[in-house]
Amino acid sequence: MSTDGSSALPKGYDPVGVERRWYAHWEASGFFQPGAGRSGGSGAERSSYCIMIPPPNVTGTLHMGHAFQDTLMDALIRQRRMRGDDTLWQTGTDHAGIATQMVVERQLAGEGKTRHDLGRALFLERVWQWKAHSGGTIVQQLRRLGASCDWTREVFTMDARLSLAVQEVFVRLYEEGLIYRGTRLVNWDPVLHTAVSDLEVVAEEEEGFLWHLRYPRPEGGVWVVVATTRPETMLGDTAVAVHPEDERYQHLIGREVLLPLVGRRIPVIADISVKPEFGSGCVKITPAHDFNDHEVGKRHRLPQINILTVDAALNEAVPVAYRGLDRYVARRRIVADLESQGLLAKVEPHRLMIPRGDRSKAVVEPFLTDQWFVRTAPLAVEAMQAVADGRIRFVPDAWQKTYFEWMENIQDWCISRQIWWGHRIPAWYGPDGRLFVDRDEAGARQQARRHYGRDVELTQDPDVLDTWFSSALWPFSTLGWPQQTPELAAFYPTDVLVTGFDIIFFWVARMIMMGLKFTGQVPFRTVYITGLVRDGEGNKMSKSKGNVLDPLDLIDGIDLETLVAKRTRDLMQPQLAQRIEAATRQEFPHGIPPFGTDALRFTMASLATQGRDIKFDLGRMEGYRNFCNKLWNAARFVLMNTEGRPCGQHWQGLPCPVVDRWILSRLQRVVTEVDGAFGKYRFDEAATTLYHFLWGDFCDWYLEWSKPTLYGHHGDPEEQTATRRVMLHVLEVALRLLHPLMPFITEELWQKVAPLAGAVGSGGSIMLAPWPQAVTELLDESAEARVAFVQEVVGAVRAMRSETGIPPGQKLTLLVAGEPALLETQIRRHEALILPMARLEAWQPVAGEAPVGCATAVLSQLRLYIPLQGVIDPEVEWARLTRELTRLDSDLERVRGKLANPAFLANAKAEVVQKERYKEQELQEKRQGIHDAMQRMALLRRVP
């Protein structure tokens, strides 16, 4: 139909080329940078809008969680940019200390080396090389998602500028006494050889045993039996404890027992932490290797005997026979030795919580070491206040409770890590071990000179900071703090943080504490908490389960063999490969077809319901891929019918028939709903609203109605122009509304549609075009009601046709019975809309009884008949009517039941009662119609 064949769109939407082309163009044009776009037409100050990306691990790759969260962030950013705000989506990557170091150490292990073979400097060089090599992957992948972050401001947590902020914060906290160094019992990872914080320990229930050990009394006689899950730690026992009111053991309190295998005399103490009903009611106390025992030990001033090495083997403090044994080897040996001495009373199976390092999965040990800590309690007070008084809002707000619960019980934060990759702690020691904390070595040297009166050799603390320490500063360190930069002034506090609930404690809480402490302001006003992306069965996606979906594979597609290879490569447990392969082949027999970025994004948005994890549904994604295609073809249709023709770019003087007023009115509602949905972070609402409007209202109805107008032999040129004008306008506005969720296809189409629609954005891109605003004058309830009625009529005819098996091609005449006035306003007036959509040749009014042998549909005040004689079996229509009658009867029964209830009439709101009355009348009329129809149909039936 196009006059200019060259501009016609291809028949189907092909995302690949479109996406690459537009992203490159946007980025090169500087559209992602603050200040892009319209320069506030009114001259008024533009408000700023900022989102900080949760920085992905620099050496990582994009996973579904990123795809989900970054889609939402990008949608927010794009929407606000279109609204005219000065937007910044700050991007960057995280050095991820332990995770990254582990990767490089694993590479070294492949070469048969450890980091110690290289030494610190060479090892770090190696990590930087790895970062340079793989550090670009994830940011490139982020681009494929269409993320409109400002790449010119991309930072890395170990950039010099950000490192300065880290040192500054450390020094200030230290000087205020909020950072201290001390010997404490911490969680020790014996594989990684570093302390980790409480949050980095995950406890899981595992099968174990409860060993009952006999501790002899020096004076002989009865044993004292203690129950333990960790017999090997008995070598470090310095007491046995009972409950102070436990009558069984009153005589023992203050006496001593003999520690077997060691021969040490240790006291029996009374402590209320002992539960008399557990085990024997006696507990061994090992202050250096158990958190609870440690507290008991402090209360009773017990000695602390460290019996472990950094590898969790037994050290020099234990009897020679056990020295150097791994903890579990030692356990077996000790249990055996006790048994042979008759000191093992019994062993019972016991389920217990085993603490493991979240990275290494090694069982962590409570271990006495020197570490650095942040005193968190004082910081937490302000941080809780900020949420309590609403300066920070959680969405959904239920998470606020989780936040408070943790903050109220917050523990000091162990921030030192005995690894090499990270921010080195800015602390130096003099020859006598005296500590000097300063921003750099020169500063420390100066302090030392003042202290010692001369230059001395200083050694820097070998530890680095917990990665989350620098993450906590992210909202302001990225904007130039401690410098008072214009960016800091413009964009801090930021607007919304989009992140998962799994890092509320790790990250969100700490950003709030640090932000308030160092800027006096909250780091963000809203925390939008997303659920986790899971697989279709609701399982967490993980490499070892073999159920990981790579967002890029959904975008680009992947063939089965490549997918299988990818899922079974580099498994920690290679024996799983077979099962993973089989499951993969079953789930994706043909691999994964390419869906394109927009389909992925739209799926993510539509699944983003609040307060629950999302199970990723490939079927739904397919539906939204189809939606992309639908949109593409709708635009294709519009372009075919508008290019090179009068499109009435000025509204003036054009007729505005009811369908035009209807679709324009619907459009205004959609604008309002989508805008509201963005405001509420209800991306699912925004997505479904647009989906139904475009596919349903626009394609199924408006475009279909446009055909008779545009193609009609005696079409009115004015009306045709008006139709072109309206279809262009509606499409153009809808594209803009859709753009934050589907950036690529909307840009591609908008480029062609906008000029015809008379809409021109500055910069020539939809991403800088204005965000639509509802025009309330275009709301038209009367047009909406009239069209709704027409749709009802069309639907009724279509259903009759389909259910009675009338061939679609058969020309029909519709008979309509009803008040003449109604026939005029409801049918005659809309016949141009009804006839083509219902595929009718004509309609005729009928008075009184309809002819015998018609299919019948009853609307509230009209009866529709289609003559059936000779066309179908009356039995079919009879069955259909019976079904309808049954349905109406049950509805009527319910409504009449209500209206017969005096209590309902007395108590329900008047409008509700009125509505029920109206409903009863309507149902009654319909029922009568069906009833009449059945009577006449009965005449035709071949009754047996």
Add this chain to the structure above:
RNA sequence: GGGCGGGUAGCUCAGCCGGGAGAGCAUUGGCCUUACAAGCCGAGGGUCGCAGGUUCGAACCCUGUCCCGCCCACCA
């Protein structure tokens, strides 16, 4: 042991400041209708986990209960 979230159509999920149970996918019948078969037009399918309570009226509010999942916690 405490806390939180969820249990609605075969599947994935909306609806939940109370007043006629919805969408997509799947199923099914009919259509090559000149934008789209990744499409068009129809249809079937749910005692809203269970039991009580409040109410004229409950998927929605309250209580209890059963499942599923998550978080926190030192029961050796």
